Amino acid sequence: MVGAACALYAARAGLDVILVDRGPVAGGTTGAGEGNILVSDKEPGPELDLALLSGRLWGELAQEFGAAVEYEAKGGVVVASSPGGLAALERFADGQRAAGVVAEPVAGDALYDLEPHLAPGLPGAVHYPQDCQVMPALAAAHLARASGARLFTGRTVTDVLRTQDGAVRGVRTDKGDIHTPALVNAAGTWGGELAALAGVRLPVLPRRGFVLVTEPLPRLVRHKVYAADYVADVASDSAALQTSPVVEGTAAGPILIGSSRERVGFDRTFSLPVVRALAASATRLFPFLSDVHAMRAYLGFRPYMPDHLPAIGPDPRVPGLYHACGHEGAGIGLATGTGHLIAQALTAKTPDLDLTPLRPDRFAEEAA
Ligand SMILES: Cc1cc2nc3c(=O)[nH]c(=O)nc-3n(C[C@H](O)[C@H](O)[C@H](O)COP(=O)(O)OP(=O)(O)OC[C@H]3O[C@@H](n4cnc5c(N)ncnc54)[C@H](O)[C@@H]3O)c2cc1C
Numbered sequence: 001m002v003g004a005a006c007a008l009y010a011a012r013a014g015l016d017v018i019l020v021d022r023g024p025v026a027g028g029t030t031g032a033g034e035g036n037i038l039v040s041d042k043e044p045g046p047e048l049d050l051a052l053l054s055g056r057l058w059g060e061l062a063q064e065f066g067a068a069v070e071y072e073a074k075g076g077v078v079v080a081s082s083p084g085g086l087a088a089l090e091r092f093a094d095g096q097r098a099a100g101v102v103a104e105p106v107a108g109d110a111l112y113d114l115e116p117h118l119a120p121g122l123p124g125a126v127h128y129p130q131d132c133q134v135m136p137a138l139a140a141a142h143l144a145r146a147s148g149a150r151l152f153t154g155r156t157v158t159d160v161l162r163t164q165d166g167a168v169r170g171v172r173t174d175k176g177d178i179h180t181p182a183l184v185n186a187a188g189t190w191g192g193e194l195a196a197l198a199g200v201r202l203p204v205l206p207r208r209g210f211v212l213v214t215e216p217l218p219r220l221v222r223h224k225v226y227a228a229d230y231v232a233d234v235a236s237d238s239a240a241l242q243t244s245p246v247v248e249g250t251a252a253g254p255i256l257i258g259s260s261r262e263r264v265g266f267d268r269t270f271s272l273p274v275v276r277a278l279a280a281s282a283t284r285l286f287p288f289l290s291d292v293h294a295m296r297a298y299l300g301f302r303p304y305m306p307d308h309l310p311a312i313g314p315d316p317r318v319p320g321l322y323h324a325c326g327h328e329g330a331g332i333g334l335a336t337g338t339g340h341l342i343a344q345a346l347t348a349k350t351p352d353l354d355l356t357p358l359r360p361d362r363f364a365e366e367a368a
Helices: 002-012 046-069 083-098 108-114 136-147 188-197 229-235 272-285 287-291 335-346
Strands: 018-021 076-080 104-107 124-128 150-153 157-162 168-173 176-179 183-185 205-214 224-227 246-249 255-258 294-304 311-314 321-325
Touching: 002 018, 002 136, 002 183, 002 321, 002 335, 046 136, 046 335, 076 083, 076 108, 083 124, 104 108, 108 124, 157 188, 168 183, 183 188, 188 205, 188 294, 188 321, 205 272, 224 272, 255 272, 272 287, 272 294, 311 335, 321 335
Parallel strands: 018 150, 076 224, 183 321
Antiparallel strands: 076 124, 104 124, 157 168, 168 176, 205 255, 205 294, 224 246, 246 255, 311 321
């Protein structure tokens, strides 16, 4: 998704672009997650600024690709489970509002007008109309095609070619060399490996997540609905399992129940306890789910960075190398802003956002 968005915005800025992927389009984490484009789960700061920019850009792209990428401006509802939790959620929303987010408090009764099938007796929620959704694999494919970039799938980058003074002059692949003065590392969870080929350190780690998919149903869940605990889970540095429920209906009918978070390397083993915990927590939010069949579960590896921020922009250690990776659980939502900022950097324009907090070399000192 991120590579496709970089290709689109770079091509629209007038550059000649080649997209290289060792697999198919959306064969990485993009094909293994959900497509929420969220501001609701982000605290004020650089990630929220990027999310607001990205949301605006997704809105523009929706004019072009809307139905094809299943863009849906459905809004998010973050539900508190206790009066204390509601007070904390409202304080969090106050801070977000000051940063430009639309966050509407919803009192207990009004909550059931928004989501009639929620568990009874919940104290309240916050409604985020700017939250929306796309289907990630379709979005990546359509943006890649619309970019007009030459697309080399099934081709692995095995080395980064550099001039004598260390600048990028191309990449070596298993099917021949490609010469270029500018290389964008959009290798997601494998971004650290690609950076290492260029001789620099970038600490991207996998954070596993399962999604549970139900049988197709009528539209019983109207928004993206999640428990307020989710925000704390996203921000957590713990390697241990977290499973706050995130429940959403889809145009196709199945309800998606996400999403666990745990750092267990690239372990693809199915985990019944994780999926069971997801189902149990979703059922507490929407009791009707206890009578619904789960059809399947799938998993993916989010590109996790130790400070939960992606690396976006030029790498001062290697002229010609740019990074656009490490978006963890938000790479679909944040792809458009990332692509736009990378295109600005590639064409020596002043970026719309300050890239300092996202600097790719910000972890360099730790390595020394
Ligand atoms: C369960 C789960 C739920 C999620 N839900 C959401 C959500 O609701 N909203 C959201 O915004 N995000 C979500 N995410 C996160 C999101 O999926 C990722 O942040 C995003 O897909 C990252 O996109 P990417 O393009 O950076 O990485 P990828 O999609 O992994 O793309 C990187 C590509 O690089 C290629 N590559 C790697 N190394 C090489 C090499 N040496 N040579 C050639 N090609 C190479 C790979 O083949 C891959 O296709 C979720 C993730 C998971 C796991």
